[in-house]
Each structure stands twice: as C-alpha cells, then as structure tokens.
Amino acid sequence: MVKVAVIGGTGYAGAELVRVLSGHPHVELTMITSRRYEGRPFSDIYPAMAGIVNLTCRAFSEEAVSKSADVVFTALPHEISMGVVPGLIDQGKKVIDLSADFRFKDPALYEAWYEPHQAKELLKTAVYGLPELHFNDIQKASLVGNPGCYPTSVLLPLMPLIKAPFIDPDTIIADSKSGTSGAGRSVSLTTHFCEVNEAFKAYNVAAHRHNPEMDEVLSLFAGRTIHITFTPHLVPITRGMLTTIYVGLKEDVSTRDVASFLDSFYADKPFVRICPMSRFPNTMYVRGTNYCDIGFHVAERTKRLILISAIDNLVKGASGQAVQNMNIMLGFAETAGLDQPPFPL
Numbered sequence: 001m002v003k004v005a006v007i008g009g010t011g012y013a014g015a016e017l018v019r020v021l022s023g024h025p026h027v028e029l030t031m032i033t034s035r036r037y038e039g040r041p042f043s044d045i046y047p048a049m050a051g052i053v054n055l056t057c058r059a060f061s062e063e064a065v066s067k068s069a070d071v072v073f074t075a076l077p078h079e080i081s082m083g084v085v086p087g088l089i090d091q092g093k094k095v096i097d098l099s100a101d102f103r104f105k106d107p108a109l110y111e112a113w114y115e116p117h118q119a120k121e122l123l124k125t126a127v128y129g130l131p132e133l134h135f136n137d138i139q140k141a142s143l144v145g146n147p148g149c150y151p152t153s154v155l156l157p158l159m160p161l162i163k164a165p166f167i168d169p170d171t172i173i174a175d176s177k178s179g180t181s182g183a184g185r186s187v188s189l190t191t192h193f194c195e196v197n198e199a200f201k202a203y204n205v206a207a208h209r210h211n212p213e214m215d216e217v218l219s220l221f222a223g224r225t226i227h228i229t230f231t232p233h234l235v236p237i238t239r240g241m242l243t244t245i246y247v248g249l250k251e252d253v254s255t256r257d258v259a260s261f262l263d264s265f266y267a268d269k270p271f272v273r274i275c276p277m278s279r280f281p282n283t284m285y286v287r288g289t290n291y292c293d294i295g296f297h298v299a300e301r302t303k304r305l306i307l308i309s310a311i312d313n314l315v316k317g318a319s320g321q322a323v324q325n326m327n328i329m330l331g332f333a334e335t336a337g338l339d340q341p342p343f344p345l
C-alpha cells in the first residue's frame with residue numbers, strides 16, 4: 001500500500017480526494033491537513049464519511065507530512081500551493097497539485113493572470129496532468145499540475161480535432177456552465193443560496209483565469225498560437241460542468257467524419273466516452289464519476305462544428321483526475337479507485 005496525504009483536505013476538492021482515495025485498492029490515506037479543523041475528526045466535518053474515514057485533521061507541517069506519506073495531494077488555493085510544494089519535492093515526495101500554480105509552462109503567462117511565482121524553477125519539470133494528452137510524461141513526473149475544471153472540459157473535446165485540416169482554430173468559442181462547488185467551500189456572497197438559487201448568470205466574461213491555461217495547452221499541442229473566446233456561467237447545481245464549443249469549418253465535413261476523429265483519438269482512453277450521434281452529454285450521467293462525455297454535431301447551414309462535453313467538476317475536473325494522475329505516476333491501472341459505475345439517474 002502507498003501512503004498518501006491530502007493537504008487542504010477539508011475543502012471541496014480535498015474532501016472529494018478523501019472520498020476517492022478511501023476506496024482506492026492500493027492506497028492508505030495517512031494524513032489530512034486543515035488549519036480551521038485541526039484536531040477534529042474528518043467525519044465531524046463531512047458526516048457522510050463516518051465509519052469510512054477515521055482520521056483526525058492535523059495542521060500542516062512539512063516534517064510530519066514527509067514522515068507520513070510518499071505521495072502528497074495539495075488541494076490548496078493558488079499562491080499557497082507554491083509555498084508548500086517545493087519543500088515536499090525536496091523531501092523526495094511525488095506531488096499532485098490541484099491549484100493553478102504548476103499548470104503553466106510560461107511563468108510570465110502565470111504572472112500576468114495570477115501573482116509573482118515563487119517556484120519558477122519547478123515549472124520546467126512540472127507536467128500538465130491531462131492524462132489523455134501527457135500520459136508518458138506523467139509516468140515519469142515527480143510534480144503534476146492538475147488541470148483546471150474548465151480547461152479539462154474544453155480541451156478534451158477540442159484536442160482530437162484541433163489539427164484537422166477542416167477546422168479553423170481562430171474561430172473557437174467555448175461557453176461553459178459550472179455547478180457552484182467549483183467556487184470552493186469558503187462562504188461568499190456570489191455563492192450564497194439566495195444569489196444562485198433559480199438564477200443563471202455569466203461571470204468573468206472573456207477574463208477568466210482558466211482562459212490562458214486552455215490557450216497555452218492547446219497552442220503547444222497544435223504548434224500554433226490559439227486564443228479561445230471563453231465565457232463561464234454559474235448554474236444552481238452543486239456539481240457538474242457542461243461546455244458547448246463552436247468552431248468554424250474551413251471545408252465541408254460530415255458528422256460521421258468528426259465521429260471517426262473522436263473515436264480514434266479516444267479508442268484506448270478509459271475515461272472519455274464519445275456519445276452516439278444525436279445523443280448529447282448531460283451532467284447527470286457523469287455525476288460522481290471520472291468520465292468526460294463528449295457529443296458533437298456539424299451545423300451544415302452555418303458551417304460550424306458544435307462540441308459538447310460534460311464532467312463532474314470535482315472528479316474529472318479535479319480530484320478524480322488527480323487520482324488518475326497518481327495511478328499513472330505509480331504504475332497502477334489508470335482506473336484504480338475510479339471504476340465505480342455511475343448513477344443511472
């Protein structure tokens with residue numbers, strides 16, 4: 001059994017990590033850290049885990065974490081992660097960071113959208129943890145920057161097609177809707193019940209921090225600069241993310257042709273499900289799972305390809321993908337601990 005710690009384990013992404021890891025066949029969860037809940041049983045904070053997780057939350061200390069674990073998940077806010085991760089790497093730990101701090105290759109791009117980077121050297125060796133794109137690099141990595149939820153939902157449908165001759169990469173518009181757990185557990189007016197219930201709104205229009213992340217990954221993969229027009233929305237559901245992408249077509253292409261690009265790219269990828277033509281993804285079908293469902297349609301009248309993806313923002317958009325990355329880093333089956341069947345409704 002591999003010993004694993006979750007830093008920031010009482011936030012939404014951290015708690016979801018605790019859930020997934022507690023059912024993992026090759027892992028022993030040895031430590032959960034929290035400042036606010038130090039000394040309190042994890043099951044006091046999340047009573048659903050009573051009888052399943054018997055750990056008490058502890059304050060973070062590099063020494064204690066290093067003694068307790070070989071693999072460390074950091075589920076902390078950006079800026080905080082980059083203060084914690086370098087010490088853990090120096091101690092020889094494998095680290096999967098869920099914040100934005102180790103997702104960027106270009107430190108200047110990170111600094112333009114976030115804050116000064118305190119561990120730039122590590123960006124050279126950190127691997128962007130999208131397993132469907134970087135499987136081989138993840139196998140060798142000591143530090144994985146786990147992708148953002150919106151980028152995961154945008155990149156997975158686009159990657160198989162971005163180099164196709166019929167796609168116009170300068171015309172991509174992505175429109176995403178996220179459940180409110182995407183904003184984390186801290187209390188804020190924007191996620192207050194009365195502000196989100198029976199409401200549906202756009203926010204950070206063309207200015208969301210996940211936009212440069214998707215642009216950088218797609219540009220490196222496509223070998224040319226790509227800028228996506230991206231608008232996120234908040235919907236009154238707890239978990240789930242639905243993304244609709246519109247791409248201009250340079251040549252006539254059939255829905256069947258698009259299907260064959262998607263099918264062949266994802267033929268051996270266990271967590272991407274391509275929907276049959278004329279069935280479209282629904283957040284309900286991926287709830288609590290590590291799946292990304294992808295649907296597609298060619299709008300012949302307007303010469304646009306429409307791609308639709310659904311993920312659970314807390315699983316494939318965060319903690320499930322982080323465990324998938326750990327599985328790959330440690331040579332376990334990619335699906336270990338992540339293979340529970342979805343709820344049918």
Ligand SMILES: NC(=O)c1ccc[n+]([C@@H]2O[C@H](COP(=O)([O-])OP(=O)(O)OC[C@H]3O[C@@H](n4cnc5c(N)ncnc54)[C@H](OP(=O)(O)O)[C@@H]3O)[C@@H](O)[C@H]2O)c1
Pocket residue numbers: 007008009010011012013014033034035036037075076077078080098099100147148149181182183184185186313314317318
């Ligand atoms: N929610 C999602 O759907 C999602 C998806 C993808 C990625 N992520 C990323 O995952 C990370 C965690 O997100 P979240 O949604 O779980 O946030 P959250 O619910 O606000 O949890 C944040 C966690 O970090 C700890 N923390 C906060 N400030 C800290 C500080 N200054 N020093 C040390 N610990 C601190 C908190 O616990 P204490 O205050 O008790 O220490 C808590 O456990 C973020 O970087 C986020 O961008 C989240």
